[in-house]
Structures are given as C-alpha cells and as structure tokens.
Amino acid sequence: MAEFRRRYSDRSDSKSRIRISRLAFLLAALLIAVTSVSLVFVGFVASHASTQQAIANEERLFRNALQERLRDIVREQRTVTVSDETVRKLVRTFDPVYARQHFHALWSRYRHNKVILISGNNQVLAESFQDYTHITKRPSSETPALAPVIRKTQALFAANRVRVPGGFGHRSLQGLDTDQYALMGVIRLDGKPALFSAMPIMPDEYTATLPDGGPTLMISVKYIDDTLLERLNSQLNFARLRFEPKAFEPEDGPSHLVTSEEGVDVGSFRWESQTVIDSIWPTVIPVIAMLSLTLGALAFGIAWRIGQLTRSLQKSEEQNRYLALHDNLSGLANRLQFNRVLETSTADLPNKRFAVLHCDLDKFKAVNDTYGHAAGDTVIKIMAKRLNEVVGKPGLVCRIGGDEFMVIYRGGTSRKDLDTLCRALINKALLPIQIEGGNTAHVGLSIGVAVAPADGTEPEDLVARSDAALYRAKDRGRGVHAFYEDLLKDTFIQEDDASANTGLSSLSA
Template sequence: MGERTARRYSDRISREQKHRISRLAFLLAGLLIFVSAVSLVFVGYVATRASEGEADRNAGMLFENTLRDRSLLIAREQLPLARWDEAVEKIVIDFDHDFVRQELKSLWTDFGHDRNLIVNAQNVVLAETFQDYTHIVLRPLSDTPEYSPLVQQARDVFKLKRTRVPRGFSYSSLQELDMKDIAASGFVVLEDKPALVSVIPIIPDQERVALPRDEATLLISAHFIDQDFVNGLNSQIRFEDMRFQFEPSADNDEISYPLESLQGEIIGYFIWGKLPVAAPIWHTVIPVILALSIALAIMAFAIAWRIGRLTASLQASEHQNRFLALHDTLSGLANRLHFNRTLAEAVNTLSYRPFALMHCDLDRFKAVNDTHGHAAGDAVIREVAARLKTVVGDAGLACRVGGDEFVIILNDLTDRIALQKLAGRLLDAVPLPIDIGDGELAEVGISIGIAIAPDNGLTPEEVQAAADGALYKAKNAGRGRMAFADPAGENDAAAQRAEMEKYNKAQSSRPASAAPAV
C-alpha cells in the first residue's frame, strides 16, 4: 500500500509539474505573442508616421517646384513682347497706341494674363488692361502701391544688367542670365484678391535700337489665384481636392501650404489632401497580429513574412514618393527637378562627354484648351509626351518642365546633322492628329531650339539660355520649326542662320500632312 500510495503521489506531482510547465509555456507563448504584437503595432505606428512625414515633405517640394515653374512661365510668356526691338521703338521711344493695344490684348488672349500694365521710367502707368480691354492712361503707379516692391526689384536688376551702347543703353546677353536675373516675380494682393505678378523690362533683342535712358520701361503682368489657376497647377501634380483659401484647413488629413507676400505676410493657403499612406500599412500589420494570436508555432514565420511585407510596403511607398518628386504625373516624363539634376551631371562630365539640349514648346496648345477644355489639353500633353519618348528612345532624357514646355538632354548625340534629323522626326511626329475623345481630333505644332555644350556654354544656365534663345529664334521664324543656338564667342552666326533658313525652308515645303501649319 505504501509503495502504491507513493507511486500515486509521484504521478500526481509529475502531472502537476507538467501542468505547471504547460501553463508556463502557454504563458511565455502568450507573452511572446503579446510582445510581438505590441512591437508590430509600434513598428506600424512609427512606419506610418515616418511615411506620412516623408510623403508630406515630398508633396511640399513637388508643389514648390510647380509654383516656381509657373512664375517662370509667366515671365517667359512676357518675353516675346518685352525683348523686341519693335516694342522698344513703339513703346519706349515713340508710344504707339494701336501697337500697345494689340500686344497687351494678346497677353490675355494667348496666355490669360488678367492684368497687364506698361510703366515708364518715371513710374507713370501708360496703359493697362483688364483681361481683353486695354485702357490708355497717364496715372502714377503710386495709385496701385501693390506693384511698387516688384517694380523696384525689377529696376534694381535692370541697373545691374544694363550695358551702355553708342546710342544709349542695352541689356546683357540672355545667354548669360537666368529668368530671375531678368524678371521680378512674387505674390501680392490686388483688388482684395491674391495674384502672381511678374515685372520685366522692355529691352532690345537684335539691338537695332537702343534704350534712350538708363531707367527701364516695364511690362507688368498679373494672374489672379482663382480656381482656374489652381486647376492649372494641379493638372501637373494631381493632388486630391486641391484649392486655395484664406484660412488654413482644420482637417488633419489635409496639408495647408502658406502663400507669402513679398513682405512675408501670409495671404492665403493652398490646400490638398494627404497621400493615403497609412491605410496600406495598417492593412498589412493587422492580419499579422491576428495570425500571431492563433498559434505560437507559426508566429516566427508570420512575423518574418509580415515584416518583409511591411518593409516592401514602406519601400514601395518611398519609391512612389521619390518617383512623384522626380516625374511629372500628367505626362510621366521627368520633371524640372529631375531635369536640373541630370543637366548638372551632364555639365560635370562635359570635359570628356559633350551633350546637346533641345528646348521644345508646343504651338497652338492654348487653342486646344480653349476650344475643347483642359481634359483635352491633358490628353494632348500625354500623347505628345509619348511621341517624344518614342522618337527620342534611349538617345536621351525627355522632360516636361512647364505647361506645354519640354526639354530633351542628349548625352551621346551632338552631331548637328544627327540632331537635325532627330528634330525633323519630332517635327513630323508631334503635329499628327491626336484623339481627344468623342471622335474629335486635335492638332498642335512644336518649335525646337537646340544648344550644344560646350559650344553654347559651360554651365547649366548658359546652356539653357542658349537653347531658350534658339527656341525663340525658331518661333520668330514662323513656329513649327527648329533652330540651333549660335556658338558662344564665334562670329559665324550669319552662316548658321543661313543653314537654319535652308533647313527650315525645306521643312516649310513639305506637304501639309507632314508639317504643322504656322
């Protein structure tokens, strides 16, 4: 009896020890699951906050680039009138009312500038437009003091860049200057509405005439920041529910980007919805926690697999944010930030690897927007971008840097004949009819300016200025054409012009189906 009792007692102790170990194992397993689950919740929280912060920073950087591009675009739209010998003759030297009315009206009809003013050297307003209505006046600029800071800034820049010539004054070569060294731009409040204003001096281009005095006559253009302006910006970046308002958003799921005046005062806010980065992360973490609660045996595998999924999700989110920061969301081409970086790299390797830069601008694009709407304009931009990529292929990087403005960097193609052939293919491809939906077709043209480094410059600014100058030369020749920049420091400009005229004459003689109408 004693031995049987002892064996039963020993069996009871053994069972209690097993139960205790089982309970301890379950407790440890439960604790491990709990710690792992809490750790994953914490990782998900940190990853969500980090991803949201990175997405917000990238969105802000993308918006700043887009807003800066819009400011430069207004100055470029002013430049054909502001840098023109005939404008100097008929505005600065001998004020021609009919000429002024026609040219100021074109700034509204072609580019939608809401306000345009001509201000002489004595800060007297000679003419001003209200959309398509031009009023010839003689009133002091002090009646609208909102313009004064930008006017003074433009005059200061002009004084730094002006040059003395035999008959008066002229201006430094634009090949040496960026647009910020020519025009002054900023945000002001006009008529109780925020507006983007650009001020640029009226200067010669061919220098057949000279400015009669050392103070500039200025061209002022303003765009009100209304919903159309916001939609134009958002057509490039595609933010959710983007708008402009005078107070910041109270919604934590929206970003409020402050807009400051020249005096540093906040005059309103651009509002858009944050990128939805949190939901995909939590959709990944929650199933992991549920899986860990089911069984300890599959916990390690589930954690490793889900953490891998979480990492992949974060990497995909970061890759998407980087892609958005470096690419134009409408066309899929590289954006201005990507272009600037690539151009800087090309200049750094210029000593052993020359390159070419094509500056392209669409002709008759505004007519598509005005006639068919912005959706049709977006379809045209996407199709033109696809045609540029097809024609350029692996030979270079095609970028969209503005509304209808494209640039192409060609690292391995600098031969003039080869560049002419490539430009010819672009001139053939872009004007082909474009399907904009509902059975309708649109046609646009393209003008191309080509600069070759190092012949046309040794810095990014010089090469861009050379390509810009060549583009304006192509447009002045009748649009739907190409032109090479004159080599810096050489005297063979006349020979190159003859070469371009011969090539463009050949382009003009092609059938209408192959070349765009001017």
Template sequence: MMFNHTARPNITIAVYALCLAVLTAFAVSNLQILSFAGGVADDVRSEVEQHLMQAEIDRQIDVLFRDQSQISYWDKTVTALGGGVDQKFVQDEIADWLWEDFGIESSVVIQPDGTPLLSVFRSLVMDPAAGLPYVARNRDLVEAARQKYLAHRTPRNGGFVVTGTPARFSPPFHASDVRIVDGQFGVVTAQAIIPDDEEVLPDGMPQVLLTFKPLSKEMLAGIGESLGLEDLSVAPVAAPVEGRSSMVVSQLAGQPPLAASWKVELPSSIIWNRAIGPLVASFVVVTVALLMVALRYGRAIQALQQSEARNRHRATHDNLTGLPNRLQFDQALDAIIAERRQNRCAILCLDLDKFKAVNDTHGHQAGDVVLKTAARRVADAVGETGMTARVGGDEFIILLWDNLERANVLDLCDTIITSVCQDIAFEGGVARIGASVGVAWWPDDALSAKNIIRSADEALYRAKDNGRGQTWFAGDSGDLGAGATERRKPENGVTTKVTVAA
C-alpha cells in the first residue's frame, strides 16, 4: 500500500510534467515557426517591392534615353552643331521638341573640350555658360558617355561612326542615373551625339548631349500608386524609419546615397496579430489561424503579381484607347528592321481632321468618346495586317506587315478614312470628323526606323496641306506630272469637313 501511494503522485507529476513539456515544446516550436514565417514573408515582400521599384527606375531611364536619342542619334544634329550652331535647329528640335513632347527640362550640349556649346532650359535657349554647374555635377556621366563612344566607334570615309542601333547595345551606349538636380529628383542621361546614316565624326572626343527629366512629387505619387507603394518619396539616406521600407537608387562619391522609401505594413505583423491568440487557446485554432494567414499572404502575392502585370500592360498601351503606344510600336518596328524578320513593311501616319472642334464645342469628355470610337474603327480596318498605335492627341501610327502592294495600301487608307468619317454619336451631339494619312515604305523610302517614320510624317503633312481627307505617299510630287504617283481622296464627300451636331 505504501508503494501504491508513493507511485500515484510520481505518475501524476510525470504526466503533468510531460504535458507541460509537450505544451512548452508546442509553444516554442510554433513561436519559432511563426517567427520564421514572418521573416520569410517580410523578405519576400521586400524583394518584390524592390524589384518593382528598380524595374520602374530602369523604365524611366530607358524612356529618357529613347526620347533623347531622337536628337543625339541623328545626322541632322551632327550637321547643325558642327562648325557652328544652327540656332533654328536648336530652337525647333531641342528647345521646343524635347521639352514640349518629352518633358525634358534641361539640355546641354558639351564640346570635346568639356565646355558647354549650348544650354537649354525647357523652351528657353540660354547662355552656354549657364550649363557649367550642371555639367560639373554630372561630369562622371559625360566622361562615361565619351568612353562608350570611343569603345564602339569604327572608321568610315575618313571619319568615325557607330555601327548598329545604340538602343540595343549591352552594356548600354548611354550613361544614366537618377539624381537630385537643383532640388528636383529626376533622370539624368548623357550620350555622345552620333550620326545615324551618312555623316561621319572627326577623330577625337565627340560632342555629348546631357539631359535632365524631373520626376515631380505628383509623378512619384502616380508611380507609387501604380506599383502599390504607399507614400513613395526620394531623398538622401537618413536613419531607418519604422514602418517604412527603402532602397538605394543612386550613389555618388563624396555624397550621401539617394534612396527611395515607402510606407509598408510588414506581413509578419499580420501573422503575429492573427496567430498569437489562437496559439494560446488551442492547437486547432492555431492551425486555422495559420491557414488564414497563409491564404491572406497568398492573396497579397497574387495582388502584387497582378499589379506588376497591369504595370507591364500600361507601359506598352495607351490608357484611353487601349491601343499599343509608341514604345510598343517602336519595339515592333525595330524587330522588323534590326532583326530582319521580313523584307518590307509600310508605315502610315494618321491625324484626325477637325477633331479640335469637338473638344472646343462639347468638351474633352465628348472628345474622348470620339477618340476611342475613331481608334476602334482604324484598328478594325487594319485588322491582322498590321499594328495600330496611338502616339498622342489625335495622332495615330500604323505598322503594316501584310498586303503591302501599293494598291492594297491605298485601298486600306480609303477604308480607314471612310470609316473615320462616319458619324460618331456621343451624349449631347453627333460628331463628323475626317482623317489624313501619310504613307512610307521600308526600305524603299528610308533605311532606319527614325527616318522611315519621319518620311511617313512628312507625307502626312503633304496630305493635310493639300486639302486633308486624303492619302499621300512619301516621294510623291506636288502635281500629277511625269514621275508623280497618283494620290487618292475617298469618294465620301465629307472626309475633309467636320461638323458637330448639337
């Protein structure tokens, strides 16, 4: 009996101890699991957000480089800035074009000796010396652009050229960074000014075009919204702030790093808040809570993936019409020309005639309806034979890769113009607009992407100057004499007129 009485308390204590040990092991192991899961979730989210931010920075740099290349990779620029400065070219092509079309605020052309040849702020051509501080702050990019030129140049006709398309060079032909300039955050790009066709450069250092495109607080807010990053800002690196994530976007010698930061709610906080109570209560509740957190986190990852997919779509499509934008169009044209995917293609530049009357009379909401309807009609007419892109305002550009015979292209242009000329109803009225088309063929009319687009654009202006509502081919003369090619206006008599019904 004494043995039994002694044994029972020992077994009871052992059971209690075992239960306590199991509970302790359960609590410790689950706390460790929760801690590990929270850390992994935090790391994954941080990696995804930093990937999105870096991709956006790279996109902004790529956009500025492509826009700046309209000037820095052009025979006409080499001619206009060599042996004296063509002031009309500077005003029309650099001061007006780069600021008004691309938002490039500052442009400085740097001579081989390192001094500014000209300085432009927005649309104002300034004293060249005004660009000295800007050049001094970005001397590293200028020198890097020069070295990239020297590494890629090849001799031709007693001078030097850069063969190939700079946009496809790896590493990049340009030197770029995101920096704060005069208190404004933005993108800085330096690129050697080189010919794109027939001109050559003398031996020695090239001229360099240095540009700055600011990214305002409003633009950063829009970028943050599209990336799903709340309260996005850029500033010199400071002490870490609780509840905010950051990444270094620029590092200059002798200066504090520049970092982008945004507000973040760590997944680990959600995990702990949702799981700690059920963990204390019971194993079942903990299991359910962990499943709920896992599902919640899965949705967060899915939302991030969907956000990234939307951002990729926005980068290549026009927000209003849903058509491809200029970036997607340029990529498609580059693929045909640079990669020789086919032997021939046609470029159609199209403007809507008298569209401004719709906006002026009925407002931008009606104008948007007209734009979307006209865009759908043009895209339907082109169909599978090519790509229709909106490049801004009432301007469209079409890449045709099928049915390229002259008669077929002319018939397509007639179809497009006739379709656009049909009445477009909107709330409060009916619009009747027209369209003019300029056509050029690659490689018949030009060899490079930029020049073939320019040829089609010039043909468009000939069509508009000669009465609108018609098609004009690149190379056509002003009359129908010997050697001239027939130009046609669709039979619809209203293609050159616009009326708006109240």
C-alpha cells in the first residue's frame, strides 16, 4: 500500500511538471511570437522611415541646387540689365546692334538659349534664338505664357522704382535678396520646359535715367535639356537625373514638381535614390531564432540594428552634404560652398581683409579639341591640385564650372603679397601636364583680383569686379594677372585725357 501510494504520487507529480513545462513553452512561444512580430514591425517602420528621410534629404538638396542655378541665371543676366549704357541703348533709344551684341554674349558666355526684350508698353523689341537675334516689334500678348511673368516683374519694378534728377531709377541692389528685384522660376515656352529669369533694365551709376511709365524688361531662358541637367547634377551626382512632363506620387520615388507662374504643373525632375538601405530581414530572422535561447539577445539585436540603420542614414547624409558642397571632378569646393564662404567673409569685414581671385585657364579649349575631354578632365584635376598647393591653408580654392576657378584668400592682401601669389600661380600653371597616350598638354592661367573691402564689401560686387579684372588680364594677352583697382585708374586716366582734349579743343576754337 505504501509503495502504491508512492508510485501514484510520483506519477501525479510528473504529470504536473509536464503541464507546467508545456504551459511555460506555450507562454515562451507566445512571448517570442509577440516579440518577433513587434520586431518585424519595428524593423519595417525603421527601414521605411530611413528611406523616406534619405529621400527627403535628397529632395531638399535638389531644391537648393535648383534655386542656386536660378540665381546664377539672374547674376549672368545682370551683366547686361544693370548698366547705364543699356538704359541709353535699349530703353531711351533702341539700338539693334547693341541688342544683338549683348544677346549674343549671353548665349556665347552663359548659354542662354533665348533672350527676349519687352518695352514698357508690352512690345517685344528683340528676341534671340541661341546665337541669332531677331529684331521685331510685336505685342507680347502673342506669347500668352509671358503674361504672368511680365505682370509680376513690372510689379517688382514698381516696388523698387525711385525718382532721381532727370527721371527715375531703381533702388540699390545691395542688401536686396534676388527675388526682391528679379523674377525667376520655370516656364513652358515654345513647347519646351525651361528655367527663366526676368529683370527690369536699370542704371547702375545714374549717368542715365529711366523714363516715366512701364519698365523695359529682359527675360532670359535656359531650356531644361541634357546640358542643363548635367550642369545642375554636377554638384549632386544623382543617378539618372531627368525631367518628365507630369507629376508623381511620393511612393513613385524621389522627384521635384515645378509649376509655372500661373500655378500650372510644368513637370517633375526625377532621379534614382542614392541611399541604399540594406534589407532588414536577413538581420531580423537570426535575431528571432535567438529568442528561443534568450530574450536578452533580442534586446541586443534591436539596439544593434537601430544603430546600423542610424549609421547608414548618417553616412548617407554626410555623403550628400559633401556632394552638395564639392565639385565632383576636381574635389575642390563648388560654387555653393564658395558663395557661403564669401558671404561669411564679407560679414567679417573690415576686421578680416581678404582677396577674391578669379582664375581662368588659357588654351584649355585647345586641349579638349586636340586630345579629347578625358585629357581636359586630367588637366582640370592637376590644375586643381597645383592651385591648392600654391594657395595653401590661408585660402579656399573653388571650381565654379568649366575651366574657371575662384580663390578666397585670407593671407597677406597687400599689393606685393598678392603679386607674389599670382605670379606663383601663373608659373605653376605653365608647367607641362602629362596626359594619356604619352602626350603633353600646355595651358596657362589668367587672374583677376579684387580686394575687400577696398574693391567692395558685397559678395556680388567682389565677384563682378574680380571678373572685370580677369577680362582685363585676358585683353592684356593672357598668362598675366590684373587688379580691379588698376581698372579704375585706367578709367579715370581715360576720363582725364578726354577732358583735357575737350579743353584744348575749346582753346583752339
């Protein structure tokens, strides 16, 4: 009887342990299942959020690059529209030769595909098609797409017009944002999507004034073609950047929709996202398997995975930031970084003086024509390295496009120091360059110098004046450097000579 009781008691305890074990396994399995589903959900959300954030960053970078390109068109257009001579030749009177000359310059220098001149009474006076300029006189209403552009640009002029002795002028552009005096955006013209800039013609030195009435406007257009997309993408390096004439949903991938001044959709810029987020499932599945051994491994796996996703996103963002601020070919700072550093430098004036050097390669086109663009790329890379070596830590060397470089130099800004620097740069540029095929390329360098604050305290002024000095250097035979202050002295000397000649003529009379 005692043995029977003992055996019965053993059997009952065994069944109880089995039931508890099964219940524990069921609870553990339920807990693992719930945790696994939660992990899968968290992984999906994290992966989706990371992808969306990366795409949002790319779209923000593209918006900034597009806006900067539009500002470039305005700056290029200002070389013609902000001028006393332009007021005299295109507003006070209409000189077809002057119009053809400057419309051609906007095409040859900056590749403005189309330039339109519209009088104060809304008549189209001249219209260029690349290097051909057609002189006409027709109502602008024949091109309906121009109506909102003309209306809004006239409103900008009305807000900035000021009365001056002898007529009217325009408020100083210093301190004004670009969109306060120029209209820029996207338009569909001649059946093609295009970027445009519209500005009123205005004096810069007020030796000429504007008449009463509506402003004379100039509209510059760059069609959205392969050339423009390539230049726009030079600082982004997006994969398969293209333009398509329709809008897209967010789930279709990264894109940027642009609309006309009337609010009508023109189309979308699209590209393939560069951010590649690794699939989360190969990581989650092993972690789920580990749950059968320990829930601690699950917590470790989640933390590790989140860290991986965060580092992947951070790395992608750092890469995008680098691409946005550097030239893809030379590795130098690009135009966007140059503009930012220049604005910061001018804000430190007059405490921290600096110089702006506008450098342009001589005979570079001959290298491309003779040896091909691959050789031209080699020359650009080597010249970028040489400029960096000569300028050193006191300066920032930037490539702003093609064979043009800009330098912001904070070393010695005396005439002697800058003469020494420019000669060193020019001598370094003259060294032969070995290219593929055992050939040797020979190029040179011309430099225009503007010194802040003596030659200006605004970024736009310093860039324009260093550019003017560069043109003087080119006129002097290339391979030399010129200072903007010398350009002013030459101007004053010419004016004094002219006055003297006038005086002598009066005495003779």
